[in-house]
Amino acid sequence: MSAILKPKSKLIVCDGNEAAAWAVSLANVDMVAVYPITPQSSLVEYLAKFIADGRLGAEIVDVEGEHSVLSVLQGACLAGARTYTASCGPGLAFMFEPYLRTPGMRLPLVMTIVTRDTLSPQSVWGGHQDAMSVREVGWVQMYCESVQEVLDTTIMAYKIAEHHDVMLPVNVCHDGNYLSFGAARCELPDQEEVSAFLGEKNVNWHVALDPQRPMAVDPLTGGAGGTGPSTFVRYRKGQCSGMQNSLKVITEVHEEWGQRFGRHHAPLIESYRMDGADYAIVTIGSMTGAAKDAVDEARRLGQRAGLIKVKTYRPFPLQAMAQALAKVKAAGVVDRSVSFGWNSGPLHQDVLGTLAMLPQRIPAVSFIGGLAGADLTVEHFARALETTAQALAGAQPLAPVWLNEGDR
Amino acid sequence: MKSQAYPMFDASTIPDDLCPIATKPTPMLPGDWRSMRPVVDRAKCVKCAVCWLYCPVQCVVEKAAWFDFNLKTCKGCGICATECPQRAIAMIEEASA
Secondary structure (H helix, E strand, O other): OOOOOOOOOEEEEEOHHHHHHHHHHHOOOOEEEEOOOOOOHHHHHHHHHHHHOOOOOOEEEEOOOHHHHHHHHHHHHHOOOOEEEEEOHHHHHHOHHHHHHHHHOOOOOEEEEEEOOOOOOOOOOOOOHHHHHOOOOOOEEEEOOOHHHHHHHHHHHHHHHOOOOOOOOEEEEEEOOOOOOOOEEEEEOOHHHHHHHHOOOOOOOOOOOOOOOOOEEOOOOOOOOOOOHHHHHHHHHHHHHHHHHHHHHHHHHHHHHHHHHOOOOOOOEEEEOOOOOOEEEEEEHHHHHHHHHHHHHHHHOOOOEEEEEEOEEEOOOHHHHHHHHOOOOEEEEEEOOOEOOOOEOHHHHHHHHHHOOOOOOOOEEEEEOOHHHOOOOHHHHHHHHHHHHHHHOOOOOOOOEEOOOOOO | OOOOOOOOOOHHHOOOOOOOEEOOOOOOOHHHHOOEEEEEOOOOOOOOOHHHHHOOOOOEEEOOOOEEEOOOOOOOOOHHHHHOOOOOEEEEEOOOO
């Protein structure tokens, strides 16, 4: 990261939850609906404070549960408001009914998932199981590596969601505990520059609650009677097109952000020390910092290791991932969650799907770690790299490797 | 067609693969899919208006000495027949009516 501060930017030290709240404030959000849940609570407390202090001129609604959170925001969005909420784990589960409907209505909501492992066993700590459980619902999902990336991505999320070729809700995911409460240096961009970057908001041009434009919103569509099955197909296909369009928009928006604010984040996939790499580990979220250190150490010892970080997870950046994986002969995929159906990690399954696109078959090991707030250290990644190197040599573990299994 | 306060939104100006919307009122009324119909026994009706109070679609209409139903909007739910203190309303099947 550049040490030179951009003119008019402000330097603060804050955790990821506060950074997200600053981003919401800088995005001039109109409507916030919240219900607190660990480890998200301080985020909405910061927002309540910003609104009480007059820093953010938004309406805040303290509702009785997450189902109402998203229902309130759907209405606000249909009325033309820029909207925000944050949740995780059990709160996200309680939100599920309106959560499913939001992408189908093409509402450009932005919601942070301060990722948390799902129950049971009872746990209030970080893990990607909640966000991963909703990966196929139609929301765009981006995972952050640092506090600064939380702030930058949350602002960018509005520009991506509201792009007319996308019009989809966006989840910005940051790791519970590690990013939610870990404080770091963070640059606050200038308000006017952020407003110029985001431009005029127009979120209900396609569907609205507006007495001047009376319409029935999301009526019974398709199926066996009425407008017929092909109508349903048209809208579903449209939703898939919006997801695919977002890959290009995410890339363009990250590019513009880099030009305007001097911070260049990899939009879809980041390749780290992949030149001349024989094998790579694939990471997602805040674990990537320790993983990069482990790769640096492996390189220092003369091993040809590299790293591929996933920033945008949904839609899955198939082409970018295929290009990155084409450079190596073995991969080790580190998931902070599990896929119960496949006895591996969800990201591992996506990598296997990507590898089917490549002309040559290469081994891909599944690593699972960092569940329920467990630390993923440089040593864990050193082990993952070693196992991946062994897989390259022909000794591939057939079951997932649980990185924290031997931890005390 | 009832008069509109505003002209209807021109849906052709936006892509038709985003959120489904409807801008044309349907000509169908609840009576079009009714399977049971209420029939009042005029001798029993005392005009207490309990049916009028309970009817969810407000299809109960007042006559000189009894209450009757607007069958265009009656959906045949039978709440009036259940609530009538005089047992003056019978629900009969449309098919056999």
